Amino acid sequence: MPFAIYVLGLMIFSMTTSEFMVAGMMTSLSEEFGVSVSAIGYLISAYAAGMIVGGPLLTIGMLKVPRKQAFLTLTSVFLVGQTIGALASCYEMMMVARVITGISSAASFGVSLAIAFTLVRPESIGRAASVVLGGLMVATAIGLPAAMLFDQYFGWRASFWAVVVLVLLSGVLGQLSIPSSPKPESASIRGELAAFRNRNLWAAYATSMLIIGATFAAFSYFSPILTGVTGFATTMVPFLLGIYGLATVIGNIVTGKLADHYMMSILTVGLITLTAAFVVFGLYPHNTTIVMIAVIVIGLVGVPMNPAMATRITRVAGTGLLVTTVHTSIINLGIVFGSAIGGLTIDAGYGLVSPVWVGAFLAILGFLSLLPFMRVKGKKQEKSQEIFAR
Incomplete structure (x- = not known):
């Protein structure tokens, strides 16, 4: 597998950790924003709603953008949303952050898989998908527990900033390793x-x-x-x-x-x-x-x-x-x-x-x-x- 595919997997790991980690720090967020635990649960729903509805809409708007450029753009949008979450001073601000990250995450999944499929032969598509989507599994096994530990020892904001660093690293590595692609004029x-x-x-x-x-x-x-x-x-x-x-x-x-x-x-x-x-x-x-x-x-x-x-x-x-x-x-x-x-x-x-x-x-x-x-x-x-x- 080309190194770029592992970079795409790292990005999916980082974004999926962001999706799951709120479930592991509900009590901390509830105390921070002065809302009920069930209200914090809506932050998870907001992320999912952004992925389900906003992801395809954002993707339609980027159909004629070269895939590497689309990947880097979505990385930037996610970074903005995750940073807003790390700096959030109220529940409403955190809700906005979750929607932004959810929308950009869904589109990033699609773009990452599309890029991976162009880097391998047709008979290796399944293996390439397993590396990219493996980021999702590793986020469950490592990302979520790590985020919970960060919350316990350094506070919930440290978990958000850690994801910011990971996404930024993924973006830099993506810039260096993903080959440039022509503008898909036929799309x-x-x-x-x-x-x-x-x-x-x-x-x-x-x-x-x-x-x-x-x-x-x-x-x-x-x-x-x-x-x-x-x-x-x-x-x-x-x-x-x-x-x-x-x-x-x-x-x-x-x-x-x-x-x-x-x-x-x-x-x-x-x-x-x-x-x-x-x-x-x-x-x-x-x-x-x-x-x-x-x-x-x-x-x-x-x-x-x-x-x-x-x-x-x-x-x-x-x-x-x-x-x-x-x-x-x-x-x-x-x-x-x-x-x-x-x-x-x-x-x-x-x-x-x-x-x-x-x-x-x-x-x-x-x-x-x-x-x-x-x-x-x-x-x-x-x-x-x-x-x-x-």
Whole structure:
């Protein structure tokens, strides 16, 4: 992999750490701005909303901008937003910062993937995607815990400034390592939007949303489940989540190497395994050993299906900038969708374990969404065998 692809992964790591870290410092931010913890939760929603809605709109405005220039511009916009957050003196100022960073982050995901795909051969797209998106997994395993430690020992503003430094470093390295690209004169809104007429693209988007929705329906509530149901001590939760994060990194490395040749197999086996892990978790939530095995398996096969998901998108609709950015928005919609449904089941009185069953249900839907494609593929194979037999 070219060095530039690892730089793109560093950028995604930095931005994703910014997205997640508010969840780890809710108490500090609540005390700082004099608002409730639930109000701080809206800062997470604001970031996600910026990614879902603003990202594609910003991308449309940059379709004719050379991709390296687009990457550096988005880096600058994110730096502005993150700096506003670090300097925020009131809740409203922090809300503005989260919206700005959310919008620029979504567009950066799309641009980073689009750049990565141009730096490798077609048969290495899945591996390139795994390196870039690996930043997301490492942010879960390392970025979030590190941000929490910065908050505990140096204050929450230190966490924000640390991300500013990382993004700035990523931008400088990107300037030095990403090759210049010509202005994409042929790119047009109409041309980019034409890809969205493809029903197979929307089917691929739906599968991606269900995979991520299933994973985050449960992951969003791991902490209360592990302490309130399974019986782990509160002090153990960061360590347990670190194990989960490490599992996602390992899973991402494996799927990244296999995605180019076994894309559908990864999605199929991954969804079956994910469903089984959720079911076992839901049936034995009080057994610490079984729960930890289930958490590790969810980490290995849930979010790490990202490289296969990205490969499927490129095969269905190409490597267009808007296509990849919308895919990022769809993934974030899955995060919001899954965690929201999981929360609703708890509020409805179904218990803390109910989000795990929501995850199982969404994973089953994800598997069912693959069946039409699998039937078509099977027919093509049968036809090829008949021709060979003749």
